[in-house]
Amino acid sequence: MAEERAEPQVADPQAIIVGIDGSRASRNALAFAIGEAQAMGRTIRLVGAYTIPSVAAATIDVSYVPIDDSAVRAAVTASLKEAAAEVRAAGVGVEAVIEIGDAAGVLVEESRQASLAVVGSRGRGGFAGRLLGTVSSALPAHSLAPTIVVPVSWSLDGQRRPEVSSSQPVRSARGADFEQGGDGETYPGLDFSGSVVVGIDALGKDSPALWAAAEIAVRRGTPLHIVGVITTTVVGPEWLPSASDMKRFVDEGADKIALAAAAVAQQHPELTVDWTLFDGQPAEVLVRASDTADILVIGSRGRGGFAGLLLGSTSQSVLPYAKCPTMVVRAKREG
Structure with missing residues (x-):
C-alpha cells in the first residue's frame, strides 16, 4: 500500500x-x-x-572532497x-x-x-x-x-505614465467609438492608474482570470478595468474586410467584453467595472496596460513543463516586459 x-x-x-x-x-x-x-x-x-555544486569524475581517479555549504x-x-x-x-x-x-x-x-x-x-x-x-x-x-x-523596476511609490501603443482602442463601456489622436501607426496610451486591469480572451465571462481580478479589486477597494483585443490587421489580398465586416468584428468583441463586465457587476455590485476593446496584439495591449495599472491579471492556457516553461504565448510575451505586479491565472484545460 x-x-x-x-x-x-x-x-x-x-x-x-x-x-x-x-x-x-x-x-x-x-x-x-x-x-x-x-x-x-x-x-x-x-x-x-x-x-x-557537484563534481562528477567517472573516468579519472580523484579524491572527493565534500563541499562545505x-x-x-x-x-x-x-x-x-x-x-x-x-x-x-x-x-x-x-x-x-x-x-x-x-x-x-x-x-x-x-x-x-x-x-x-x-x-x-x-x-x-x-x-x-x-x-x-x-x-x-x-x-x-x-x-x-x-x-x-x-518586476524589478516596480516600486510602491514609483511614478509611471502611459506609453504610446501600436494597438488602437476602438470601443469602451461608454458606448461610443474612440476618436482620439494617432498617426495611424501609434496611439496615445490609456491611463489605468488606480485600477486592477484584467485581460480576457475567448473565454469571456468564464475566464478564471476575470474572477481572480474582481476579487483583488474588491479587496483593494479599487476599480476593475477589463480589456479585450480583436485583431483586424490585413496581412494580404486574400482577405480584405469590408466596412460591414469590420463593424461586425468590433460589435462581437464589444458584446463579449460587455457581458463579462455585466456578470462581474452583478456578482459584485459594490465594484466599479469599466472596459475597453482594442484592435491590435494581445501581448502589446497588456504590456501597455501595465505601464500604469496597479495590478495586471492575465490568464494562461499553456501547458507548463519544467523543460519548456510553457505558459502560453501571450503570458510568456507579457511577463518579461510588464511594468506592474502581474498575476498569472491558469485556466484548466480539457483532456
Whole structure:
C-alpha cells in the first residue's frame, strides 16, 4: 500500500509565500507581498533556496572532497533574517524556511500550502539571471497557488505614465467609438492608474482570470478595468474586410467584453467595472496596460513543463516586459 506523502509542518498553511535571495527583485516582491498580507489578513512565509555544486569524475581517479555549504547557507539565512525583520516591522506574522534544491521546484512545493505566491522577475544566485528567470517563468506555470510576478523596476511609490501603443482602442463601456489622436501607426496610451486591469480572451465571462481580478479589486477597494483585443490587421489580398465586416468584428468583441463586465457587476455590485476593446496584439495591449495599472491579471492556457516553461504565448510575451505586479491565472484545460 502506497504511503501518503506528509505535508511539511508550517505555521500557516494559507500564508503568502515569497522567494527571497537578497536581490532588488526579491525585495520588491516582499514589499508587494507585505501589502497583500495586510489586506488579506495573512502571514508571510519567506522561502530561501540554494544548490550545492557537484563534481562528477567517472573516468579519472580523484579524491572527493565534500563541499562545505556553510557559507552559502549563512548568506541565505542573513537575507531571510533581514526580510523577516521588515515583515515584522509592518505588523505581519512571518516564518522562514531554507531548502536545498532548485529554487523553482522548492517554491512550487511550498505553494501546496499557500494562499498566494509572490516572486521577483529577476534575481541572482539560486533565482538567477536568464532574461525573465527560471523561477518567475516556472512558478506561474506550476504553482498550486495564485502567483504574482513583481518586476524589478516596480516600486510602491514609483511614478509611471502611459506609453504610446501600436494597438488602437476602438470601443469602451461608454458606448461610443474612440476618436482620439494617432498617426495611424501609434496611439496615445490609456491611463489605468488606480485600477486592477484584467485581460480576457475567448473565454469571456468564464475566464478564471476575470474572477481572480474582481476579487483583488474588491479587496483593494479599487476599480476593475477589463480589456479585450480583436485583431483586424490585413496581412494580404486574400482577405480584405469590408466596412460591414469590420463593424461586425468590433460589435462581437464589444458584446463579449460587455457581458463579462455585466456578470462581474452583478456578482459584485459594490465594484466599479469599466472596459475597453482594442484592435491590435494581445501581448502589446497588456504590456501597455501595465505601464500604469496597479495590478495586471492575465490568464494562461499553456501547458507548463519544467523543460519548456510553457505558459502560453501571450503570458510568456507579457511577463518579461510588464511594468506592474502581474498575476498569472491558469485556466484548466480539457483532456
